[in-house]
Structure formats: C-alpha cells, structure tokens
Amino acid sequence: MRSRLITVVGVVAASATLALGASACGGNSKGGGDNVTIGFMGDLTGENSGIVIPPKQGAQLAIDQYNATNPKVKITLKTYDSQGKGEQAVPLAKQAITKDKIAGLIGPTFSSESAQADPVLEEGKLPNISSSATNAALATHGWKYWHRLIANDNVQGAGIGEFISNGLKAKKVFIIHDNSEYGKPLGETVKATVEKAGAQTSEDAIDPNGSDFSATVNKVKAFAPDAIFFGGYYSAGGKLIKQLREGGVKARFLSGDGSLDQGLAKGAGGTNADGSIIGCPCLIDPSGTASAASKKFAEDYKAKFHADPAIYSAEGYDAATAFIEAVKAGNTTPEKINDFLTKVDKPGVSKEIKFQSNGEPTATDVYVYEVKGTQLPLLGSAKNATVK
C-alpha cells in the first residue's frame, strides 16, 4: 500500500510538473507553428525495456537526422514511460492528447497495452503508429488513427510456413505449440500454410510451465519430421530443443519472434540450438546485409548510440519517418497528419512505409534468423532465404 501511495504522489507531482512545463512553453510552440511534438510510448524503464529502448533510439535517430537538415518545422520527440502496462498507458495517452497536445504518437509498443490505450487515442483523434505490437486482433476494431509498421502474427505464421516449404523444402512438418493466445494461432497458421504447400503435418501441445516434454519428444520421433515448428516463447522453446536433441531428434527446429532471444540457446544448452531458425516480422540487421538503406541505418545508429541496432530499432526509425514525411508535406495538426498517413508511400529501412485502410502495413516482410552459439544473425527475408 505504501509503495502504491508513493507512486500516486509521484505521478501527481510528475504530471503537475509536466503541466507547468507545457503551459510555460505552450504559447511559444503554438504561436510560432515551427515546432511539432511527436510522442513515443512504451516500457522505457521496466523489465521489458530491453526491447523498447531500441525502437525509441531508432525514432530519435530519424528525428535528429531530420532536424539536422534545418527544416522550417522542427520535430521534438517526447517520451512516455508506460512500463508496458495498460493501466499506465491509458492516463499517459490522455495526458498526451489533452495536456501535451502532441501531433502523433509512436507506440504503444506492446499488444496488451495497445489494446487498452488505443481506444483512448482513437477518441482523442491522435494518429499512432506502433513499431512492435503484433497481435492480429488490433486491426479488427475499425480504428482510424491506429497504424503499425510491423506485420501481425498471422502474416508471420504464413511467412515462416512459406520458408519451411520453399526455403527448407520440408515435406513432413511437426507443429508444437504452448496453448497460449500467441503460440497456438501462430502454430496453426504455420500448419495451414505448409499443408497448402503439400507437406504432411502432425501436431502436439506442451504445457510451457511443465518440465518433462518426453511425451511430445516420443510423438515427434514416431512421426520422423524434416522440420519442427514451435509456437511459443523462448524459455519453453529452449527446454524443448534440449529434450528433442537428447531424444535423438535431428530435424531442424523453427520458431517465431517469441523465441528470438539468447535465452533459447542457453536453455537448450551446448550446441543443441545451433542451426535453428527463428522467424520475426522485425528486421535486426547490424551488419547491413539486407539493403543499402539498412546498411546506412546501421552505420548511423552505431555512430550515434555506440551500439548495434537491436530488435525493432529499424521499425521505430520507420515509424518516425512516417511522421516526418507528414510534417515535411506541411501537415502539423493530428487530423492532417492522419490524413497524410492514409496516402504515405515511401521506402523505409525495414519495409515500404505504406498503410492499408485498417492501419496494417501493406508490406508482409518476415525475416529469418539462424541460431549460432548464443547469437542470432540475420539469414534474410523468409521469401528467399536459403540455408546450407
């Protein structure tokens, strides 16, 4: 209770300060019309901040590069730390709309907080672009101001399925999922995609909190697949790889973005995870092999932050670019920017910056990564990547 009280006091104090700050400089920015504020919302200091700081830095890079060109209207990036929690994202969204009067928002970054904060943003008519919320259902609400620059879970499943059929030419595919809201549909999409390509499939589900997957391992052995796809998160995925390999299963292991973590190889132990392929709609390309734009982005990012671009940093950059294009075209109000987003069409780093009418990106790029030791280097686009 005590810590809660402190939080409440802290929030009140913080918002009071923000309100003061806003009113102090409000006249200035509005009167001149030469400055537009874009927000970034996500878990900036919490336990998942490791996957939110990179897109924030990507956005920062894009905006700094734009401001360095000395444009007529400059852009300021304002951050909102939601801790990845819906209950914190909602008041921050309200604050962004009513007090800060920002012109656009990058985020919220996670699907769960998006589900709660997006209706507020919709009501407040604030255009928003998420760089990492991939839940497919977010696009089904008919929101006008909502956008994302990352392919959803269904697109991801189809992309990985295509790779299994075309890139790996697997004829027998075993699908395992963890019965979660994320893992199950992902596994089912992969299954449907490879079946359409003519592969034979079998499936099983595991309890991600359990420790003994031997029943599943025996089932896989009986089926003798060429490839195994796991829909779920890395902690169960690592254990699963370990027990499959110890059980003598040598088929290639694949998984989705929930397993794109070094914890996968750690859990699997030794070299068990080597050669496994992890798909993700995100582009992580520190060596810049994907395209010239990606190479330039990686170099600029490294020069500015002294770190390699990480997960979602390219998507954060692209989301900021969408807003920058809008401002460049002379749009400074939320309403006008949102109109502009319906017709924006510009090549970005991770994909073409172009939206469908429901806010989904038109691009369906899915990338695949190959586990090497504890590293996850980019293999290429799921459409045309090949493995040795």
Next chain:
Amino acid sequence: MNTLFSQFWPYTIDGLSLGAIYALVALGYTMVYGVLRLINFAHSEIFMIGTFGVLGALHLFGMPSNVGGFALVGLVLALAVVGGVASGGSAVILEYVAYRPLRRNNASRLAALISAIGASLFLQQLFARLVIPQAFGLPKEKGALPVQGHFVRRTDVIHIGGFELSNDRLIVIVGAVLMMVLLDLFVNRTKLGRGIRATAQDPETAVLMGVNIDRIVTATFALGGAMAGVAAALYMLRFEETKFDVGFLLGIKAFTAAVLGGIGNLRGSLIGGIVLGLIEMYGSAVFGSEWQNVVAFSVLVLVLMFRPTGILGESLQQARA
C-alpha cells in the same frame, strides 16, 4: 494409438523415470500425513530448495561438463547428499517455524493447513525475489526466470531394437527405487522407525510408551525432506534446469501419487508414483500431450471412486515387512 505402439518402450521408460521422481517426492507427503494427519503443502518448496541446493553446489565447484559413465553415478550420489541435506534441513526448519508453534497451542488442523500454504507462497517469493538473484548474480527482475546448469553427457546404456535406455533415466529409476527400499527398511527395522510407526498408529499411547513426539516429528520431516532432496538431485540430472515455482506442478502430481497409492503408506507412494507416471505418458501418446494432466486426474478420480483409500489403501502403521 499408433504412436503408442510404435514408441511403446520410450513412453514406458519415460513414464517410469517421471513416476520415480513423483514417488520420491510423494514420500514426504505420505510420511507427514501418517504422523501428523497434516498435508504439508510446503513440501513442493522443500523440493524446490533441493534443486537449488544441487544447482548451487554445481556452480560453486565450477560447473562440470559432459559427465558420463561412472563419474556421473558418483556425481549424482554427491548431489543427492547435497540435495538431501538442503531439503531435509529446510524441512526441519519449516516444521519448527510453521507447524510446531501451532501444535504446541493445539491449533486446529485447518490452521496448520493455512500455515502450510502460507509457507509455500513465502518460500516461492523469497527465492524468486531474493535468493535466486543473489545466488546467481542476476538482476532482481530475472529471479523468476529458469536457471540452467548443463553437466550431463547422455548415452544409451542399453539399445536393443526399439528398446533404448539412457544413462540418466537408468540412474533415476534405480536411484529412486533404492532410496525407497532403504527408507522402508529404516522405518521397519530401526528404533526410530518403530517410533515413527507407533506415533502414526496412536500418538497418545506412543507418548505413554516413552516416545518423544517432538523428536519423531523432526525425524519425519527430516526423512521426508531428504527424500525430496534426492528427488531434486535426480530431477536436475534429468532436466538440468529449475526455477522458483518448479515444485508447484510437481508437488501436486506427487501429492496425487501419494493419494493414488494410499496416503500414509510408504509402498503406496512407489506404486502411486509409477502408475501416475505411466498413465501420463500413455495418456499423452493416445490423446495428445495437452491431455496429459486431464488423463492423470481422471484416473485418480476413477480409482478413488472404487477404492477411496487408494491402491494399497493401508496406512503407515500397518505397513509391515
């Protein structure tokens, strides 16, 4: 069905090794229930402490890698001692802190049950928030994540046709059965064992006959805890990974095994554990792994409908050689 027939031996071996671990943990539930008529829900955390004792010892002496053959048998013996001491010791402390004061004040059995659940949650959170991050040098918020320690080289000891038996599963099965035989002998042949049986049969008469109840209760918790510690060592040999709530599901399964075999009955634990392990494996083979728990608990309900006291149905005091 086809899967079950084509992979009959792997499923059986996996069921036996899983059941052996259930059985060892079940002993702790059964012994405490026999003596105190108390279901010690914190026993799953006693097991968890054992796994961390084992993992801590491995880290302390520099994680060995690729241990196989007789070296592995020796290592597991040493780890079983470490796990046994860690779990047995914490079980004794648990009894002192969570149950003895209640017993002294003649509190109702329900009070002890609540105390057990409280102790269970307390220990889980203590490990997740304090012990694990401190012991393994992790940031605080990572305490709830699994911790690994890979040290086993797995080889097939026997490989005839479809029948494969790997070294780790062999050690688990043999080790667990050996421990149960030893415990059975101890309870039936030694003076302390006679005291335990006497207390289970009739605490008041036992006191009149000069049995020191407090000593017997301490011994019961120590023995049950030590068995959980050995189970923890065998568990780490099989899975090489643990986390703060590793005992939760396994504890429920072990408790189920104890009830299935006949709670209060040592040999019932062995039967219950093995039967439960096999049912889980065969059930997953036929219905799919997501039905593993459903099948296991359906069988439990069925058995209890026809034999409410479990398969063997005797209690600790009647178990004779």
